Amino acid sequence: xxxxxxxxxxxxxxxxxxxxxxxxxxxxxxxxxxxxxxxxxxxxxxxxxxxxxxxxxxxxxxxxxxxxxxxxxxxxxxxxxxxxxxxxxxxxxxxxxxxxxxxxxxxxxxxxxxxxxxxxxxxxxxxxxxxxxxxxxxx
Amino acid sequence: xxxxxxxxxxxxxxxxxxxxxxxxxxxxxxxxxxxxxxxxxxxxxxxxxxxxxxxxxxxxxxxxxxxxxxxxxxxxxxxxxxxxxxxxxxxxxxxxxxxxxxxxxxxxxxxxxxxxxxxxxxxxxxxxxxxxxxxxxxxxxxxxxxxxxxxxxxxxxxxxxxxxxxxxxxxxxxxxxxxxxxxxxxxxxxxxxxxxxxxxxxxxxxxxxxxxxxxxxxxxxxxxxxxxxxxxxxxxxxxxxxxxxxxxxxxxxxxxxxxxxxxxxxxxxxxxxxxxxxxxxxxxxxxxxxxxxxxxxxxxxxxxxxxxxxxxxxxxxxxxxxxxxxxxxxxxxxxxxxxxxxxxxxxxxxxxxxxxxxxxxxxxxxxxxxxxxxxxxxxxxxxxxxxxxxxxxxxxxxxxxxxxxxxxxxxxxxxxxxxxxxxxxxxxxxxxxxxxxxxxxxxxxxxxxxx
Numbered sequence: 181x182x183x184x185x186x187x188x189x190x191x192x193x194x195x196x197x198x199x200x201x202x203x204x205x206x207x208x209x210x211x212x213x214x215x216x217x218x219x220x221x222x223x224x225x226x227x228x229x230x231x232x233x234x235x236x237x238x239x240x241x242x243x244x245x246x247x248x249x250x251x252x253x254x255x256x257x258x259x260x261x262x263x264x265x266x267x268x269x270x271x272x273x274x275x276x277x278x279x280x281x282x283x284x285x286x287x288x289x290x291x292x293x294x295x296x297x298x299x300x301x302x303x304x305x306x307x308x309x310x311x312x313x314x315x316x317x318x319x
Numbered sequence: 320x321x322x323x324x325x326x327x328x329x330x331x332x333x334x335x336x337x338x339x340x341x342x343x344x345x346x347x348x349x350x351x352x353x354x355x356x357x358x359x360x361x362x363x364x365x366x367x368x369x370x371x372x373x374x375x376x377x378x379x380x381x382x383x384x385x386x387x388x389x390x391x392x393x394x395x396x397x398x399x400x401x402x403x404x405x406x407x408x409x410x411x412x413x414x415x416x417x418x419x420x421x422x423x424x425x426x427x428x429x430x431x432x433x434x435x436x437x438x439x440x441x442x443x444x445x446x447x448x449x450x451x452x453x454x455x456x457x458x459x460x461x462x463x464x465x466x467x468x469x470x471x472x473x474x475x476x477x478x479x480x481x482x483x484x485x486x487x488x489x490x491x492x493x494x495x496x497x498x499x500x501x502x503x504x505x506x507x508x509x510x511x512x513x514x515x516x517x518x519x520x521x522x523x524x525x526x527x528x529x530x531x532x533x534x535x536x537x538x539x540x541x542x543x544x545x546x547x548x549x550x551x552x553x554x555x556x557x558x559x560x561x562x563x564x565x566x567x568x569x570x571x572x573x574x575x576x577x578x579x580x581x582x583x584x585x586x587x588x589x590x591x592x593x594x595x596x597x598x599x600x601x602x603x604x605x606x607x608x609x610x611x612x613x614x615x616x617x618x619x620x621x622x623x624x625x626x627x628x629x630x631x632x633x634x635x636x637x638x639x640x641x642x643x644x645x646x647x648x649x650x651x652x653x654x655x656x657x658x659x660x661x662x663x664x665x666x667x668x669x670x671x672x673x674x675x676x677x678x679x680x681x682x683x684x685x686x687x688x689x690x691x692x693x694x695x696x697x698x699x700x701x702x703x704x705x706x707x708x709x710x711x712x713x714x715x716x717x718x719x720x721x722x723x724x725x726x727x728x729x730x731x732x733x734x735x736x737x738x739x740x741x742x743x744x745x746x747x748x749x750x751x752x753x754x755x756x757x758x759x760x761x762x763x764x765x766x767x768x769x770x
Contacts, residue, residue, distance in 0.1 A: 202337030202468045203438050209345050210434035214427035214596060218411075221592030225410045234415035236498035237587055246416065247502045248494070255510050258672070262513045265680065269520035272687070273476065273533075276524050280531030284697045293695050300688065307681070316676040318669035 257315050268303045272296065329460040332448040336464035340442065344468070345434065351650070352602045353399030358650075359657045360398065366661045372398040379404075403595065411591035414497060421495035426589070426596035429488025433603035436481040438468035440610045441535045442645050443638040444620055444630055465536050466638050474535045475527065478611060479520060482566060485604060486512045489568070489575065492597065493585035504584030507668060508575030512566055514675040519562035521683035522555040525690045526615055529699060539619035540630050549616040551704035554686055554712060556616045558679055563608035565671070567601060570660035574668040602653075609652035613645060617652075620645045678719065685711065 236243045275296050282289045310316060357372065364371025372395030378384035379401075413422055443466030450461035464470075471477060486509050493505020526548050527533070530541045542548055549556045565572040576584030586597045613619060620641035622628045627640045666674070686708075693699065693707050733740035 198331060198334055199337075199469055199471050201334055202341050203435065205338050206341040206345065206435050206438055206468055207431070209341065210431045211427070213345075213349075213434070214430045217407075217592045217596060218423060218427065221407050221409070221411045221595075224407055225591050227410060233412070236414045236416070236496065236501075237582065238499055239582060243499070247497045247499045251502075251506060255506050258510045258514060261676075262517065265517040266513075266520070269517060269524065272521075272524055273527075276528050276691075277531055277533060279691065280528050280694065284695050289695055293691055296691070297688065300684065304684070311677070316673065318672045 254318065261310055261315055264306055265303065268299075271299070324456070329450075329457045332460060332462040332464040333470055335451075335459045336446060336448060336466060337468050337470070340466055341438070341468045344437070344442065347646075348434075348437075348603065348606060351606065351646075352599060353403060354396075355602050355606070355650070355653055356399045356402070356598075357396060358654060359660075361395075362654065362657045363661045366658070371395065375401050406592050406595040409591040411593055412588075414588050416497040417588065418495040418497070421491045422588075423593070425488050425492035425495055426593045426600070427488070428491060429485060429600040430596045430603065432481050432484040432488075433600045433607060436478060436604075436607040437610050438481075439471060439474035439478055439535050440607075440614055440645075441465055441467045441539055441619060443467075443641040444536070444539070444628075445633045446635075446638045447633040463633065466642070467535065470534070470536065472532075472534050475523060475533045479516075479523070482607070482611075483513075483516060485566075485600070488597075488600065489585050492589065493575075496585070496588035498588050500581045500583075501585050501587045504575045504581045504587070507581075508568060508585060511572060511574065511668075511671055511675075512568070514672055515562045515565035515572075515679075518558055518675060518679035518683040519566065521680070521687055522552075522559040522562070523615065525555045525683065525686045526552050528687070528690045528694055529704070535614055535619075536630075538614065539621060542618040543621045543630055545699075546701040547616060547618040547621075551701040552616070552686075552690075552708065553705065554682070554708045556612075558683055558686075559616070560612060561674075561679065563612060564656060564659070565675070567604040567608055567656075569601075569605065569656055571663045571666045572671050573660075573665065574671055577665060577668075605653050605656055606649060609649045609656070610645070612652055613648045617648050681719075682715065685715065 236247070275292070279289070279292045279296070282292060361371040375395055375397040376388055376391055376393040377397045377400070378388050379397075413419065445463050446466050448459065448461050448464050450457060451459040469477075489512075490505045490509040493501040493503075493508070496502070527538075529545070529548065529551060530538050532538065532541075545551070561572075564570075568575050575581075576586070581587075586594055589597060620628055621630075622644055625640075626632060627637045628644055632641075689707055689711055690704070693704060698704075698707075736742050
């Protein structure tokens, strides 16, 4: 088989850090905006304390204990399952760009397609396993 | 001195235009958000058959301005401005037991990603910048530049990465408040947002397969040539729109701040400007995601049959028209989100997650596979893709009802001691016992009883 040619035209040739410069300007503006607003209202706003005022508002009930307690394990399950799928999606991005630039009639296109179908199959197996284990039952 | 200036200048056209776009668009977006809040109030008012804000003008309570405007209310446009000013003057309170650092950091963490996410949105296409020189020095060299903050070739990856960062602000805000409702709201928000990121990523993938590039400018040019992608990938567009609603924590997926269940959710304990930043972040997020949707599915700055909005037009007027077109599309989408918020009831939390994990994710995965097979077959015209979408939809509806058919959705947990499941030997009577209530001749009872 012939060696693969670079498929993303000009992708590496045009990378320069200068392109990212304006993002730093934008970031500086956003951070300044956020910090200035918080500081401004801390300076200008009034300050009054009280025994009842400092309680957390829980629908008018006196708060019982702290809020940093153990919580439902399903949130962890969602996070872990998310990781599986998110990593898969990230791997699929470079593939999608490469695959779209390959000539569809060439044997490489077939190879690329079946490779990624196999890759997706592993995720589908993980999904079915999770489904059977009841990870996606939230009620 | 000259040597230092020589090493910096002339700037490249892309850098100059990018920096200019950043400065202009930040102010434009910050100025649009109060207007959007006004729109939201007006839209909700009209949907609920009210008037909405129509009194507060711009006189700020000053006698001079009151005399000048003669009591003219500007249709209530000053309402958002008054709200914003009021937020600065209110007390910024932190409840006892809150994590001081995180409580302050959280609003900033929410607002910053919402503001830097749109750095790769191509607001105005290409612009032919003339050389800028004065004082005998060439400050900016002329040439073609994209009217966007950063013309980077990994544009979409950047946007996805930044959009996910918004979760931190909300989760940390909920955790730091030391309030159980806030904590639950933060948890719900984080679980919902990370769940909806997966179908969002996959629908983007299905669309990017048609382009073959991450660069936003290339995506718009492709849509100008081959038709908007909402025609080629309608399923992806609908799924993507649902996902950006969930990512921006908007109704019908706004369980993080469900008033009936969680008071205000993650921002229950927030007040003054820190609360305003959360509010601002939500609207900025809506604008960013609408711009994202416009870029991906609605052809960006392009309008069919208008020469000025084609990628070939690079003059100043063309750029001005393109920015306006893009902005009108974005504001239209945001208004559509508002109409959804005030007409569609909030979905229950387990149903939100269920919708994502057992319908949107399989659907978008199948869509990616189908699109790549269509690419292999060489059928990439928009009508062929639309046909594939239609076939997929017709084939998937019966399959989905067979595969994901769970019957135990609304099972009721007994709450011991309540009137529906009383404790043993506990007499729970729900019938009225007072004589007045049982008196049939009482005219009030007759009126209350259904005929």
